[in-house]
Amino acid sequence: MDLFSPELIDPINILPCDGKAYYYGEVIEDSLAKAYFNTLFQQVAWQHDQALVYGKLIETKRKVAWYADLPFQYTYSGVTKQALPWFNTLLEIKALVESKTNETYNACLLNLYHNGEEAMAWHSDAEKELKENAAIASLSLGAERKFSFKHKQNKQTVDVLLKHASLLVMQGETQKHWLHRLAPSKKVTEPRINLTFRTMMTP
Ligand SMILES: O=C(O)CCC(=O)C(=O)O
Numbered sequence: 562m563d564l565f566s567p568e569l570i571d572p573i574n575i576l577p578c579d580g581k582a583y584y585y586g587e588v589i590e591d592s593l594a595k596a597y598f599n600t601l602f603q604q605v606a607w608q609h610d611q612a613l614v615y616g617k618l619i620e621t622k623r624k625v626a627w628y629a630d631l632p633f634q635y636t637y638s639g640v641t642k643q644a645l646p647w648f649n650t651l652l653e654i655k656a657l658v659e660s661k662t663n664e665t666y667n668a669c670l671l672n673l674y675h676n677g678e679e680a681m682a683w684h685s686d687a688e689k690e691l692k693e694n695a696a697i698a699s700l701s702l703g704a705e706r707k708f709s710f711k712h713k714q715n716k717q718t719v720d721v722l723l724k725h726a727s728l729l730v731m732q733g734e735t736q737k738h739w740l741h742r743l744a745p746s747k748k749v750t751e752p753r754i755n756l757t758f759r760t761m762m763t764p
């Protein structure tokens with residue numbers, strides 16, 4: 562069995578207009594995906610995320626880490642972060658995601674949600690450091706969580722359950738026209754790691 566193609570489904574665009582979001586389903590065989598989860602859980606330099614809210618620095622329960630081809634700085638929610646250099650497991654996952662999506666990426670933002678109470682509010686990934694309309698590839702490991710899109714003008718929503726070992730790729734004008742979020746859920750008690758591979762503008 563090909564460890565990287567357990568399901569072999571054609572990716573499906575789940576957005577009706579104004580952008581493309583391809584859901585590939587499971588792209589990594591379960592035992593390898595679990596091994597990746599454990600390695601990342603232990604080896605990533607997790608830190609609580611910080612944000613400026615009405616001029617006050619707050620910390621989230623959710624943890625984050627940012628890795629990239631050096632040297633990148635990235636500013637979001639009013640706080641500037643410095644990227645760390647890649648390590649082997651991350652490079653392996655990056656290569657897999659690049660081959661699945663036929664794109665290249667030079668940065669990865671990782672999120673660790675300890676349980677369903679930790680989530681991410683409505684936003685779009687359109688910071689000025691990100692290359693406009695470049696693909697953003699999101700790999701999920703661990704607990705299954707609901708991910709939603711909301712159209713900025715007509716407020717239409719689209720939900721997708723992000724399974725363990727699954728891949729979702731946002732492309733084209735998705736960030737311009739749609740918000741997305743990871744919904745909170747009281748039912749989810751297990752942790753989830755999400756990796757979003759991105760393309761930063763070269764400084
Ligand atoms: O955890 C997720 O699936 C979403 C993460 C996300 O939207 C982001 O990091 O910008």
Ligand SMILES: [Fe+2]
Pocket residue numbers: 684685686741
């Ligand atoms: Fe996002």
